[in-house]
Amino acid sequence: MPVDPAAPIEVTAFAWVPPFARGQVRDLRVRWALEEAGLPYRVRLLQGERPADYYREQPWGQVPAYREGGVALFECGAICLHIAEKSEALLPRDEAGRGRATTWLFAALNSMDVPAMGLTITSIFNAEADWSAGASAAFAAFLDQRLSRLSDWLGEREWLEGRFTVGDLMMVCVLRSIADEGLVAKYPNLAAYVARGEARPAFIRAMQAHMADFVAEPA
């Protein structure tokens, strides 16, 4: 297990989130990347209200933020890319392969996450609003179009470019965050792809560490 209080890499995480959000907070993505790369890390848990100076580290007040010597990052995509640059397990060393992995990393966080998070915002965060059903149907239709294209691309392959990369890591995380599970289940090759990601030993270790850090009650 690479959680080590003396490690030079520090990742922030929330000490408490509501039970439905556990297993989805974005520190999980960074923990997974660190596990794939075999890099130890320490966790700084944020309790209760964020301290005012945390916004200088993470301007949105979210997690994760990342520190390693003089390097200070936020945004799970930037952090996972930084980690990937340290390990061929996440990023091929040749320029063409590196470009494909990076392309899928951005595809996950922009082309897929825009409709995916949009659906979370309309269907979960605003579930009680009178416009929730109508708006959610529009985001679900857009998301379904993207999922259909991704399913076509993946076909019978194990990973998006044949071998696992940081692009798969992020795409699996975005797909498993989709508020309506039926949207992914409609594409059996995508459902199997997510299951393959979740079965990786590094994912399992990351999820165990992610879940173990939550306290039962908010401070």
Next chain:
Amino acid sequence: MPVDPAAPIEVTAFAWVPPFARGQVRDLRVRWALEEAGLPYRVRLLQGERPADYYREQPWGQVPAYREGGVALFECGAICLHIAEKSEALLPRDEAGRGRATTWLFAALNSMDVPAMGLTITSIFNAEADWSAGASAAFAAFLDQRLSRLSDWLGEREWLEGRFTVGDLMMVCVLRSIADEGLVAKYPNLAAYVARGEARPAFIRAMQAHMADFVAEPA
């Protein structure tokens, strides 16, 4: 002007989009990055229906796609990062500075673009829906929160990390894509930041080339 039919770098663009979308299609972002880096490029214009094999190049059927020798990319973020790696004009060479620029690139395309594109989807693409106003108000409120944090971060600085990087390039592009201009105008330092980006000679050249490639009528 680096548009050169013999250049080794190829970027795809649409030959026609509705007038309201001109000046916003994402090939502009890549042209801007190429202008900042001083790299010549050729343009492959897509006319009418996308050919079926274009989806193997750009799985969403969007632009831009990018080719350069054996490198084939899509997603404007991945392409701009690839270009940035070739030029210190876009990406500092030290690890800490590189990490900050990359962080803002992802921040623009995920933390800012999720609510920004969400608002475009609810208020423009679904303007006639009975749920449009309610959903748009929710996305505008979320976006305003992010803009407020970005304004706090930027303060009196010229660029997000003091000097212009690919992170500023993308953040300026996302801010200028926001469907409700009043949201950015509310923060004078952000409005001035966008204007500074749009005043850069490289942006002006990229915009001229982007606009010059559109034909008057769809094929």
